[in-house]
Amino acid sequence: MAEVRWIYDLTIFLYAASVLFYFNDFLQSNRKVNRLAFGLLVVVWALQTAFFVSQAVMKGYFPVITLFETLFFYSWVLVGLSLAIHYFFRIDLLVFFTNIIGFVVLVMSMFLPETPIEAVSSILTSELLLTHVTLAMFSYGAFSLSMIFSAMYLLQHKMLKGRRWSPLLRRLPSLDKLEGYAYRMNMLGVPMLLLSIVLGIIWGKMVLPEKFLLDSKVVLSVLVVAIYSLWLYQRYRDTMQMRRLAQWNVVAFLLLLINFLGFTTSTFHDWW
Known part of the structure; x- marks a missing residue:
């Protein structure tokens, strides 16, 4: 290097x-x-x-x-x-x-x-594992953008509610656009992360001797997919306030970061 x-x-x-x-x-x-x-x-x-x-x-x-x-x-x-x-x-x-x-x-x-x-080792460089990690990283990128759109939505919502007409407000897209962008990013991120988890489980079944489905990273990854999927369902039903959905989206991303960076709690991600 x-x-x-x-x-x-x-x-x-x-x-x-x-x-x-x-x-x-x-x-x-x-x-x-x-x-x-x-x-x-x-x-x-x-x-x-x-x-x-x-x-x-x-x-x-x-x-x-x-x-x-x-x-x-x-x-x-x-x-x-x-x-x-x-x-x-x-x-x-x-x-x-x-x-x-x-x-x-x-x-x-x-x-x-x-x-x-x-x-x-050669086990870690298998195409299945590399695809698993690559899809996960692209899904994290989509979720990152979605979180930023939601944070911008909350910022603009607060400024409008407080009648703070600053130059910053004029540089922000409309609330509808911000919410729509966040929705599209989550629509991209959820299937990529779900496919990444499926490929990771398949790889684990093939090469890992121990049971790993109850591993903290696996469980938390499934939980993250479930939370984002429920977010998409609530967005589709259109029964929750957009501000609440934006707050939910920010919290979901924080959980995603905990899962990504909390690698020391996992029993089979020790090569990191």
């Missing part, structure tokens, strides 16, 4: 600069600063892609196995999704909030030791 470590370090530096420029734009609504922040973000995504590809070539497998690798991949997904959202919808505040999460995730990976290649 030492040969390409400079790419990783440069990525963090430029990512920090991009987030700071976006923060300046958030406070002062400066279009020039916004364009500079977006340009840096494009470079960050390109560097992340180069680092990811170099790791894949060097290790000989799709690098989403260790916690360092999954955090890096999660950050890459968030940057890519934010660039896509900016291109299609031009929601600058979403890009800012998304990349706060993406930057924090990337910084977290910086404090983790990189697992030597020889320590990763």
Whole structure:
């Protein structure tokens, strides 16, 4: 990894600069600063892609196995999704909030030791497991965007209720659009996470000697899918206040993060 470590370090530096420029734009609504922040973000995504590809070539497998690798991949997904959202919808505040999460995730990976290649067994590099983890990370990306849309909904709802007509309010999409975006992201995230769990169970049945269905991560993952599925059902029935649904969505995402980062409670995710 030492040969390409400079790419990783440069990525963090430029990512920090991009987030700071976006923060300046958030406070002062400066279009020039916004364009500079977006340009840096494009470079960050390109560097992340180069680092990811170099790791894949060097290790000989799709690098989403260790916690360092999954955090890096999660950050890459968030940057890519934010660039896509900016291109299609031009929601600058979403890009800012998304990349706060993406930057924090990337910084977290910086404090983790990189697992030597020889320590990763062939069992962990099976296509079934790699697909399981990749689908989970993409679902986390969708749920992250959904949570941000819901948080923006709650922020705007509070500002409208308090009659606070600030420039920030004018930069937010309408409540209906924010709620609709959150719904679409959850519609994408739930089937991906469900399929990821199914593939993980199939892989576990094939290679794990011990019973694992009562493992904390498995149980919590199923609970997360159930909570998001119930959210979609309540949204479909249209019997709950949108503000309550937005609050529910934020809490569900916090549970998702607990499940993702609470890896030490799991008995068979110890390779992380």
